[in-house]
Amino acid sequence: MLILKLLMQEEKYGYRLIQELKTKSEGRITLKEGTLYSALYRLEEEGWIKSRWSEATEKEGAKKYYGITPQGEQALAELKTTWNEFSLCVKRIMEV
Amino acid sequence: MLILKLLMQEEKYGYRLIQELKTKSEGRITLKEGTLYSALYRLEEEGWIKSRWSEATEKEGAKKYYGITPQGEQALAELKTTWNEFSLCVKRIMEV
DNA sequence: CAATGTACTTAGTAAAACTAAATATATAAC
DNA sequence: GTTATATATTTAGTTTTACTAAGTACATTG
Numbered sequence: 001m002l003i004l005k006l007l008m009q010e011e012k013y014g015y016r017l018i019q020e021l022k023t024k025s026e027g028r029i030t031l032k033e034g035t036l037y038s039a040l041y042r043l044e045e046e047g048w049i050k051s052r053w054s055e056a057t058e059k060e061g062a063k064k065y066y067g068i069t070p071q072g073e074q075a076l077a078e079l080k081t082t083w084n085e086f087s088l089c090v091k092r093i094m095e096v
Numbered sequence: 097m098l099i100l101k102l103l104m105q106e107e108k109y110g111y112r113l114i115q116e117l118k119t120k121s122e123g124r125i126t127l128k129e130g131t132l133y134s135a136l137y138r139l140e141e142e143g144w145i146k147s148r149w150s151e152a153t154e155k156e157g158a159k160k161y162y163g164i165t166p167q168g169e170q171a172l173a174e175l176k177t178t179w180n181e182f183s184l185c186v187k188r189i190m191e192v
Numbered sequence: 193c194a195a196t197g198t199a200c201t202t203a204g205t206a207a208a209a210c211t212a213a214a215t216a217t218a219t220a221a222c
Numbered sequence: 223g224t225t226a227t228a229t230a231t232t233t234a235g236t237t238t239t240a241c242t243a244a245g246t247a248c249a250t251t252g
Contacts, residue, residue, distance in 0.1 A: 002189055015230045025185045035209050037231065042208085061217055063230065080190060087183050089121045093098055094176060111199050131240050133200070138239085157248055159199065 001079040002029070003039060004072055007049060011067035014040055040066060048072030097175040098125070099135060100168055103145060107163035110136055136162060144168030 006012060006020055018036050021029045031039075043049045049066045056062040068076070102108060102116055114132050117125045127135075139145045145162045152158040164172070 002186065005190055013230075021189075024189050028182060028185050032210065032212095033231075034211075034233080037233090038208075056217095059218085061230070083186070083190075086124060087186075089124050090098065090179070090183075093120050094101055094179070109199075128241065128243095129200075130202080130242075133202090134239080152248095155249085157199070 001076065001083060003036075003043060004048060004068055004076040004079070007066060007068040008073070008076070011052075011065045013054075013063040013065050015063075017066075043072070046071075046075070048075050097172065097179060099132075099139060100144060100164055100172040100175070103162060103164040104169070104172070107148075107161045109150075109159040109161050111159075113162075139168070142167075142171070144171050 002021060003017060006017055006024075012020070014033075014037055017040075018031050018033070021031060021036075040049065040051075044051060044066070048069060049072050050069055051064050051066050054063045054065055098117060099113060102113055102120075108116070110129075110133055113136075114127050114129070117127060117132075136145065136147075140147060140162070144165060145168050146165050147160050147162050150159045150161055
């Protein structure tokens with residue numbers, strides 16, 4: 001869900017997603033490469049994201065950019081609802 | 097965390113925990129026996145809960161009651177902090 | 193007496209995060 | 223110049239944990 005959310009802004013490559021998740025979570029979500037990339041492969045298999053290779057420039061090598069698909073946006077909306085309901089329900093149980 | 101929380105009130109047996117999680121979550125958390133009981137075994141191995149068999153009466157068979165230990169209470173407090181920080185951080189990323 | 197509800201156990205599968213390492217390039221340090 | 227670090231992706235293998243599914247046992251209900 002977080003990956004899909006970060007891809008709503010613009011297309012991004014895997015390494016950048018790891019960094020963004022780390023900084024935006026204040027160091028609480030530190031995915032290892034194995035975790036992030038296999039998550040990306042699953043999301044792409046689901047049809048929720050699409051990848052393309054950028055061309056290498058003089059300064060930079062080629063990167064694999066991921067963008068969210070319309071189905072991904074739909075899935076994100078559903079995941080958000082599920083998450084909201086779930087976390088609210090955890091909150092209620094924990095706050096009694 | 098939720099199991100530990102439910103055991104803070106009083107000691108409970110596994111089947112009851114399944115029911116309570118279901119009703120208190122309005123049907124969103126419906127653990128199967130295999131899931132709940134193996135979670136209980138893990139928690140007991142950690143030393144966070146302790147079990148005892150009740151004696152069978154004329155009406156009821158023996159049940160295995162679980163109670164939270166002092167280490168369990170400590171773990172619960174830490175889990176709660178971790179959960180609060182984590183869910184807040186998800187909220188922040190999702191609400192941008 | 194068959195079916196359902198309660199209550200616990202166990203075996204095996206599946207999903208997903210983990211460790212760990214390999215590959216490759218660019219930059220910075222010594 | 224070589225070593226170390228940062229960037230960027232891939233892959234192999236392990237571990238954890240939830241899942242399915244079935245089995246045991248007893249009490250209650252129809």
